[in-house]
Amino acid sequence: xxxxxxxxxxxxxxxxxxxxxxxxxxxxxxxxxxxxxxxxxxxxxxxxxxxxxxxxxxxxxxxxxxxxxxxxxxxxxxxxxxxxxxxxxxxxxxxxxxxxxxxxxxxxxxxxxxxxxxxxxxxxxxxxxxxxxxxxxxxxxxxxxxxxxxxxxxxxxxxxxxxxxxxxxxxxxxxxxxxxxxxxxxxxxxxxxxxxxxxxxxxxxxxxxxxxxxxxxxxxxxxxxxxxxxxxxxxxxxxxxxxxxxxxxxxxxxxxxxxx
DNA sequence: AATGGGGCCTGAGAGC
DNA sequence: TGCTCTCAGGCCCCAT
Numbered sequence: 001x002x003x004x005x006x007x008x009x010x011x012x013x014x015x016x017x018x019x020x021x022x023x024x025x026x027x028x029x030x031x032x033x034x035x036x037x038x039x040x041x042x043x044x045x046x047x048x049x050x051x052x053x054x055x056x057x058x059x060x061x062x063x064x065x066x067x068x069x070x071x072x073x074x075x076x077x078x079x080x081x082x083x084x085x086x087x088x089x090x091x092x093x094x095x096x097x098x099x100x101x102x103x104x105x106x107x108x109x110x111x112x113x114x115x116x117x118x119x120x121x122x123x124x125x126x127x128x129x130x131x132x133x134x135x136x137x138x139x140x141x142x143x144x145x146x147x148x149x150x151x152x153x154x155x156x157x158x159x160x161x162x163x164x165x166x167x168x169x170x171x172x173x174x175x176x177x178x179x180x181x182x183x184x185x186x187x188x189x190x191x192x193x194x195x196x197x198x199x200x201x202x203x204x205x206x207x208x209x210x211x212x213x214x215x216x217x218x219x220x221x222x223x224x225x226x227x228x229x230x231x232x233x234x235x236x237x238x239x240x241x242x243x244x245x246x247x248x249x250x251x252x253x254x255x256x257x258x259x260x
Numbered sequence: 261a262a263t264g265g266g267g268c269c270t271g272a273g274a275g276c
Numbered sequence: 277t278g279c280t281c282t283c284a285g286g287c288c289c290c291a292t
Binding site: 058206251 | 283284285287
């Protein structure tokens with residue numbers, strides 16, 4: 001696989017690089033750098049630079065990273081443009097500006113201040129039911145909140161927390177520490193299943209987030225959702241209306257019949 | 261250490 | 277039709 005160099009960079013919204021410091025410092029840190037490799041840790045994307053640093057990208061709620069020709073019109077809310085020596089541009093587009101970019105020290109996320117505290121990758125072989133049981137043991141917080149806590153397990157947001165609880169047949173209202181060994185095993189399998197399935201169909205493009213891949217294509221997992229954004233609609237398994245309740249500041253989707 | 265709450269941000273959708 | 281209000285959620289910061 002060929003690698004690309006960043007020949008020029010421009011930042012048109014300072015908030016998009018707030019994790020780094022100033023836009024000028026960001027531009028200086030990426031200009032002229034070769035991208036050696038691309039990795040992922042949780043919801044963070046890492047472009048490994050030949051300076052020994054990494055370009056960390058977080059998409060947040062509404063962020064997109066897209067490849068464009070230089071003369072393509074700018075999509076509204078394009079905040080960072082990286083010109084590549086391939087003659088293309090890597091553009092960061094983010095209406096809600098919850099995402100951002102930063103140049104961070106090193107190539108190994110385990111030693112990064114930003115990612116070092118992250119929990120295990122749920123699709124790794126090392127993530128076993130026993131590991132999950134240890135993470136959940138003694139926690140009084142509800143399961144949904146624990147699944148969304150990046151320091152417990154990396155990479156799960158609200159969509160996949162709600163969907164994993166459904167597939168496991170466990171109410172997201174339950175405290176994490178109250179799960180039986182059998183329920184932990186089911187939740188472990190459900191987390192992996194929902195993530196693997198969503199990756200297979202290239203992610204979830206729900207109505208307001210409008211996720212797109214680097215080519216601008218939408219994903220397909222929104223057609224496979226069981227509970228997320230299905231409030232009031234019949235459960236696909238039993239027909240009971242899906243509930244949608246605010247609990248402790250967060251809203252959870254679940255089937256009151258299938259999830260105990 | 262664990263836990264909960266507030267704030268950031270824009271577009272979609274509801275209500276009038 | 278057009279205004280105002282509410283909500284969505286990832287992640288950081290702060291208080292307890």
